[in-house]
């Protein structure tokens with residue numbers, strides 16, 4: 428490289444997600460995955476000889492867990508393996524793994540070769556990410572450092588069904604990685620496969636990143652980043668790594684293939700360990716479980732249970748409802764927002780009008796409560812109520828400015844918008860008598876402007892409309908005022924009636 432030239436790099440990112448499947452019982456035993464309603468989750472209260480890894484016990488496959496991975500695979504347009512899928516033992520030692528191995532799928536995953544379309548708002552682009560595989564495995568126990576040099580183990584989480592979803596290294600920026608994570612979360616929630624809650628640990632995400640000279644096709648040294656407890660952390664950690672790699676490569680340093688942890692407070696990654704290879708785990712078929720052969724009939728039945736997916740919904744919104752790609756993208760980025768919008772349209776509001784309110788004022792109010800974890804399905808005002816309010820605006824019975832203030836009230840109270848409009852006297856006056864008197868008064872009060880308008884200074888109409896609206900305290904139907912004022916000015920009526 429000549430002195431002074433700077434190499435441009437391309438970022439290459441792959442993502443691995445672990446999602447806890449929404450099942451009642453664990454992967455290979457009947458222990459519940461959550462405590463009973465109203466019961467405190469005491470450590471080691473949901474365990475049995477199987478999930479404690481006692482010798483001589485036999486695991487049994489959880490049918491619902493298999494179904495949920497099939498459902499996810501189908502939603503991700505994966506190929507579903509109907510041949511004999513073997514569970515395999517992934518061998519390693521760790522105190523949270525009493526058996527000394529984890530039951531997973533390696534050589535032949537249940538589903539593979541899929542894809543997910545991801546809208547990346549910050550880049551104004553849509554990218555398609557190839558999905559390498561979505562397979563089934565079990566979770567480990569949870570280790571807690573108890574201080575004074577010892578740790579304790581809680582086996583409640585041991586054996587909980589987990590799905591691992593791995594992408595090809597198709598992502599080209601930390602922002603794309605974040606958008607992928609958020610899109611996948613919405614998908615998993617929409618199909619009911621997982622609660623996909625990063626904070627509660629039911630969705631965990633890891634990214635691997637490498638840089639290569641722009642234009643080349645090889646892969647650089649890959650670093651895996653863990654300990655990410657939010658999508659924001661994912662984006663920050665990857666951004667940090669991209670900068671670190673670029674600096675090292677510029678200096679001519681060699682990067683180590685390793686696993687690094689994200690330190691949220693310090694805003695940097697720290698080496699955890701050198702990366703192990705697959706053959707370190709000595710995978711081999713689990714002898715205690717029969718091969719899994721999902722029948723075509725079963726797969727067809729699971730496919731029939733797929734709800735409308737975000738991508739299909741987006742397509743329907745633009746192609747059938749005539750929404751802009753932007754509106755469709757905003758509405759479908761969140762399943763509860765899309766369902767709310769559908770219900771407003773169902774209640775009789777034209778899609779475009781419903782979309783304007785939903786992506787505008789409604790989303791603004793929703794964002795104000797985002798920190799409380801409020802989603803559209805938790806808003807006190809139900810879709811029928813929003814439809815009622817939009818209907819009042821469209822019928823000219825309330826101005827859109829006043830409707831916004833009504834929305835702010837009913838959004839939290841859930842009251843009928845009509846009742847609030849009545850109570851607060853915000854209704855719009857469409858009474859032509861009242862509007863007529865106000866116009867008369869304005870024509871009389873501004874004879875100079877009236878003459879100028881008639882002499883051709885047509886932009887004065889706006890001024891006169893404003894004066895009428897002022898006299899009616901903003902409650903007149905502006906469209907009616909406009910029409911009536913123009914009619915009188917053009918008819919040459921004077922204002923001294």
Ligand SMILES: [Zn+2]
Nearest residue numbers: 456458475478
């Ligand atoms: Zn158990």
